[in-house]
Every structure is written in C-alpha cells, then in structure tokens.
Amino acid sequence: MKIVVPVKRVPDTAGEKKLSDDMTSDRESVEAVLNPLDEWSIETALQLKEAGKADEIVALCIGPEAAQATVRKALSYGLDAAVQVTDEGVHGSDALGIARILAKALEDLDADLVIFGSQSTDARTCIVPAAVAELLNRQALTFARHIEIDGETVTVHREHEEGWDVVESSLPAIVSVVEAINEPRYPSFKGIMAAKSKPLDTKSLADIGVDPSEVGLANAAAQIQDAQPRPPKEAGTIVEDDGSGSVGASALADWLQEKKFI
Amino acid sequence: MSELLVLIDHGAGKPRKVSLQLLTAARRLAAETGDTIAAVWLGPGAGDHAETLGRFGAQKLYHWDSEDAHGYVTLPQVEALQKIVEDGDVAGILFASTNHTKDVASRLAIRCDGGIITDCSDVEVEGGRILGTKEVFGGDMISKAKVAEGKLQLFGLNTNAVAAEEGDGGAPEVVSLDVSLSEDATKTKVVSVEKQVSGERPDIAEAATVVAGGRGLGEEEGFRLMEELADTIGAGVGASRAATDAGWYPHRFQIGQTGRTISPSLYIGCGISGAIQHRAGMQTAQNIVPINKDPDAPIFSIADFGVVGDLYKVVPALIEEIKKRKGD
Numbered sequence: 001m002k003i004v005v006p007v008k009r010v011p012d013t014a015g016e017k018k019l020s021d022d023m024t025s026d027r028e029s030v031e032a033v034l035n036p037l038d039e040w041s042i043e044t045a046l047q048l049k050e051a052g053k054a055d056e057i058v059a060l061c062i063g064p065e066a067a068q069a070t071v072r073k074a075l076s077y078g079l080d081a082a083v084q085v086t087d088e089g090v091h092g093s094d095a096l097g098i099a100r101i102l103a104k105a106l107e108d109l110d111a112d113l114v115i116f117g118s119q120s121t122d123a124r125t126c127i128v129p130a131a132v133a134e135l136l137n138r139q140a141l142t143f144a145r146h147i148e149i150d151g152e153t154v155t156v157h158r159e160h161e162e163g164w165d166v167v168e169s170s171l172p173a174i175v176s177v178v179e180a181i182n183e184p185r186y187p188s189f190k191g192i193m194a195a196k197s198k199p200l201d202t203k204s205l206a207d208i209g210v211d212p213s214e215v216g217l218a219n220a221a222a223q224i225q226d227a228q229p230r231p232p233k234e235a236g237t238i239v240e241d242d243g244s245g246s247v248g249a250s251a252l253a254d255w256l257q258e259k260k261f262i
Numbered sequence: 263m264s265e266l267l268v269l270i271d272h273g274a275g276k277p278r279k280v281s282l283q284l285l286t287a288a289r290r291l292a293a294e295t296g297d298t299i300a301a302v303w304l305g306p307g308a309g310d311h312a313e314t315l316g317r318f319g320a321q322k323l324y325h326w327d328s329e330d331a332h333g334y335v336t337l338p339q340v341e342a343l344q345k346i347v348e349d350g351d352v353a354g355i356l357f358a359s360t361n362h363t364k365d366v367a368s369r370l371a372i373r374c375d376g377g378i379i380t381d382c383s384d385v386e387v388e389g390g391r392i393l394g395t396k397e398v399f400g401g402d403m404i405s406k407a408k409v410a411e412g413k414l415q416l417f418g419l420n421t422n423a424v425a426a427e428e429g430d431g432g433a434p435e436v437v438s439l440d441v442s443l444s445e446d447a448t449k450t451k452v453v454s455v456e457k458q459v460s461g462e463r464p465d466i467a468e469a470a471t472v473v474a475g476g477r478g479l480g481e482e483e484g485f486r487l488m489e490e491l492a493d494t495i496g497a498g499v500g501a502s503r504a505a506t507d508a509g510w511y512p513h514r515f516q517i518g519q520t521g522r523t524i525s526p527s528l529y530i531g532c533g534i535s536g537a538i539q540h541r542a543g544m545q546t547a548q549n550i551v552p553i554n555k556d557p558d559a560p561i562f563s564i565a566d567f568g569v570v571g572d573l574y575k576v577v578p579a580l581i582e583e584i585k586k587r588k589g590d
Contacts, residue, residue, distance in 0.1 A: 011399065013519060013539055037520055096377065096378065118361075122399060125364070127368035128368075129365075130365040131368040131369065131371070134372040139450045140369075163458035164458075165333070165456070166453040166454045167451065168450070168453055178513065179503075180506075220377075222377045222379050223377075225406045225408055227406070228405075229404075230402060230404055233564050236562075236568060237566075239568070239569050241572070243571070245576045248553070248570075248576040249569075249577075249582075251569070253584055256584070261471065262495065262584050
C-alpha cells in the first residue's frame with residue numbers, strides 16, 4: 001500500500017506576519033516551518049508502515065523552491081520520497097485552488113491512502129482534504145483521532161464537537177488527522193542525514209496537467225479585499241492578590257457583577 | 263428572487279444556538295440584497311421547530327426528513343444541498359464553521375462552482391456580494407474576503423459571531439426534499455457514535471462563558487476545580503494544549519491554533535500563560551480574564567481584567583464569592 005502525506009510550508013506562528021500588496025502572505029518576511037499539524041499525519045503514516053500496513057510513504061508539497069527545506073524536513077522523519085510542485089502559477093491560489101493542484105498531483109501518484117493534517121496553521125480553513133476527495137471522487141474520513149486498516153477497509157474515529165463517530169470506508173480514501181491520534185516522534189540524526197539524498201521529484205503545473213485558468217490569484221474563488229493588523233487592545237485592570245485568594249476573588253467578583261456576568 | 267440558504271446545525275432534535283445566529287445574520291444580509299431566506303434542515307425533526315426558525319428569519323424551510331441525512335454524514339448532505347442549488351436560484355449559503363459542515367461546504371463548492379470563506383466573525387454586504395470578516399495568521403491580522411463574482415457564495419460563521427435576535431417573521435413555507443442518493447454517497451458508513459458530553463455543561467463553542475485551564479494547574483485534578491467554577495457560572499470548560507498534551511483533559515476541548523476557536527462573551531483562563539498558539543483560539547472573546555501567578559504572563563497584555571495570584575487560592579474563593587452574591 002502506498003501512502004501520500006501532503007505537507008505545507010507555513011509562516012512560523014511566533015513570527016511577525018505581513019501581507020504583500022496583492023493581499024497574499026509575504027512569505028519572505030517571516031521564518032517558514034513545516035505545518036505543525038503535519039507532524040501528526042507523518043507520524044500516522046510511519047506507524048502504519050511500521051505495522052506492515054504500508055510499503056511506501058511519499059510526501060507531497062506545493063510551494064516555492066524555498067519550500068524544499070520543508071520537504072526535506074518531512075523526509076527526515078523517515079518518509080521514502082517526495083514530490084514538490086513548484087510553479088509561479090500557484091501564487092495566490094485559494095484553498096480550493098490548492099485542492100485542485102493537490103488532486104492533479106495525486107492522480108499521478110496513485111496512492112491508496114492520503115493522510116492530511118486536519119488544517120494548516122496559517123489559513124486554518126480545514127477544507128482542503130474534503131475538497132481533494134471530491135475532486136478525486138474518493139471517500140473522505142476527516143478529523144480522525146484513531147485509524148485502522150484491515151485489508152481494503154479503513155476505519156477511523158472521526159472527532160466532532162460531542163465526541164467521535166466510528167466511520168469506515170473502503171480504500172482508496174482521503175483521511176485527515178487531529179492531534180489526539182498520536183505523539184509525533186522527532187527526526188533522528190540518521191533521518192536528517194538520509195533526507196538529504198532521498199528522491200525529490202520537482203514538477204510544474206504543466207507537468208501534472210493543471211489548467212492555469214483554475215488556479216492562482218486571478219482565479220481564486222475566495223478573494224481577500226482587505227487585511228489589517230489586529231488593533232491593539234486597551235490595557236485592562238490587573239489586580240494583585242495578597243496570597244489569601246480573597247482579595248483577588250473579591251475584586252474579580254465585583255468586576256463580573258459590574259459587567260452583569262453574575 | 264434569489265435565495266440565501268441557512269444550513270441548520272441541529273442536535274438532540276433541536277436547532278443549536280448557532281443556527282439562530284446564522285438566521286439573524288442572514289436577515290441582515292437579505293435586508294440589503296433582497297434575497298429570501300430559506301433554512302435547510304437535513305435529517306428528521308424539523309417540524310417542531312419550523313415556527314422558531316420562521317421567527318428568526320426563515321421564510322422557507324427545506325426539510326429532508328430522512329435518517330440518511332442524519333448526523334455526521336457528509337455526501338448525503340452534499341447531495342441534498344446540491345439538489346436545492348441546481349433546482350433553484352441560490353445566491354449563497356451560510357453555515358456554522360464546524361468540522362462537519364466545512365467538509366460538506368467544500369465538496370459542495372467543488373460540485374456547484376462556489377467559493378468558501380470559513381471561520382467568519384462577521385458578514386456584511388458590499389456591492390451586492392457578501393463580505394466576510396475573519397482572522398488570519400493566528401489572529402494577528404483581520405481580513406475581509408468575498409467570493410468571486412458569478413460563483414456560489416459559501417460563508418462559514420463562528421458560533422457567537424453574531425448575537426441571535428428574533429425578527430417578526432411567521433411560520434415558513436415547508437418544502438419537503440426528496441433526494442435520491444448516488445451509490446458513492448452511501449459508501450462511507452457510520453458504524454457507531456461515541457458521545458462524550460459532560461452532563462449539562464455547554465460545549466465551549468456554544469457557551470457564553472468559558473473557563474479554561476492550562477499548565478499552571480499542575481495536575482489533572484485541577485480540572486475538577488475548573489469544572490466547579492464553570493458550573494457555578496454556567497460555563498463550558500476548555501483547556502490549553504499543554505493541558506491536553508499532559509492528558510489532563512480530552513483533546514476535543516483544546517482551545518488554540520491546533521484546537522478549537524471560541525468567541526464567548528467571557529473567557530476565564532486559569533494557569534494559562536497565553537502563548538500565541540493559545541491566543542489564536544480565544545482572542546475574539548469579548549472579555550478576557552486571566553488568573554495566573556506570573557505577572558509577566560503574556561495573557562495579561564490582552565486581559566480586560568486579570569488577577570495575579572495562586573489560582574488554587576483565588577478560584578475557590580471566587581466560587582464562594584459568586585455563590586454568596588447569587589444567594590446560593
């Protein structure tokens with residue numbers, strides 16, 4: 001069985017973010033990292049391979065040349081190979097545009113199972129895995145907190161606001177995973193060294209057969225009109241308790257009462 | 263006249279609070295666009311609530327009264343909505359930004375040539391199109407986005423983004439849907455449903471007040487104190503990632519960048535330092551109240567009211583104080 005793990009290069013959450021004049025993320029201005037949620041999807045794939053359920057794990061990344069560092073990071077965990085789609089035409093694509101590019105790239109990769117992180121920390125839309133499944137006419141089992149493969153059947157515990165549903169489908173399928181699914185490992189020194197020489201296939205949009213009129217900023221279905229930094233908040237009232245608890249509690253109760261919360 | 267659809271999120275046979283908020287938002291939009299508002303209830307149980315939905319703005323109610331549409335099933339719901347869009351004149355769809363509806367919306371957008379803006383904290387009309395406000399980059403920036411001209415507009419709103427207000431509408435016209443499912447729509451099977459509801463305590467997405475605990479609790483037992491405070495003021499209980507990673511509270515209650523986003527009226531964070539990853543999930547709360555013994559904790563910089571002190575002293579005293587003032 002072949003597993004593909006899509007990975008994304010995202011701005012470091014702790015860094016200062018800026019937008020370019022065209023309202024797309026200014027990725028030059030901030031340090032970029034592997035999307036933290038992708039560590040859980042990578043770990044899920046590795047555990048399935050170690051359990052003998054998969055033979056090969058391929059990372060798939062859409063991003064500029066600089067994203068190669070992200071791809072190598074993904075490989076350092078122990079994945080076998082990677083495909084990177086790098087093309088000027090990708091710039092400014094919205095989530096559905098990215099889903100179209102991923103779907104085309106996945107057609108060539110012929111994966112039995114695609115495992116996404118449930119979201120990226122920059123856009124946080126969560127809509128890419130299901131959109132890719134729709135484009136590939138596959139079943140989607142998203143927000144998985146547990147996964148089992150038995151022959152051609154995949155079963156997941158699909159997390160939602162009230163608990164989880166046990167859901168099953170047949171392969172090939174698309175899965176996304178949440179943090180509860182496992183504890184990601186750290187790349188080993190050996191893994192980091194090996195990642196440098198693992199196969200990385202770079203492709204253009206034309207290589208994977210993407211129609212340029214369906215992707216990119218000019219064709220994005222979701223169009224950002226304006227973006228501004230969050231306005232600074234006025235300083236609130238801070239009360240220091242005297243160690244008894246009652247001073248702080250009493251002041252807070254006064255405030256809650258004044259605000260009509262109690 | 264075009265229709266603005268509102269996908270009704272319901273559980274235990276009744277509409278969730280967010281659905282009435284969505285209808286209120288739809289009324290504001292329709293007042294400018296002239297669209298009619300049609301609620302969509304997928305699954306059994308709409309009948310008892312038609313009048314309520316009408317009062318909040320639904321002029322029409324599409325109802326697919328079938329167990330096939332019930333619960334966390336994606337493709338049957340996509341196919342029902344697709345039928346409404348293809349048979350009618352739909353300008354846009356408002357939905358609750360939950361895990362499930364995001365799946366439904368994204369598949370529908372591909373099928374019906376739409377665009378999606380998720381996790382909106384507000385919606386308005388500009389130039390005849392819906393304009394959604396949402397936070398990006400972990401809440402550091404606030405953006406406004408539209409769906410391209412000519413495409414179906416799909417907007418996901420956060421719970422509590424808009425306050426639910428009753429209008430003066432009467433009972434809506436009920437239209438029964440008859441959906442013939444494709445073979446693909448039944449290929450994913452829900453084998454069982456595992457509910458993890460904590461008694462009567464509200465879910466953190468719906469709750470007007472949320473009490474959250476973090477690393478500073480020091481141990482799992484600290485969450486019993488959080489629950490006691492929450493129950494005193496009718497709040498939901500959430501946790502920081504440090505607390506869920508430590509196994510002190512279930513993952514689905516995690517607030518933050520890799521967890522859930524909440525927008526309550528009041529957020530009380532205990533033993534939470536307020537790292538940017540946590541703030542990404544709670545900084546739209548209208549009132550932020552940290553209780554933390556570290557005066558330099560970053561959460562104090564976004565506090566409306568904060569207490570520097572030992573939470574194990576302050577919180578029990580606060581519970582007593584609140585009970586006293588409420589006359590309990």
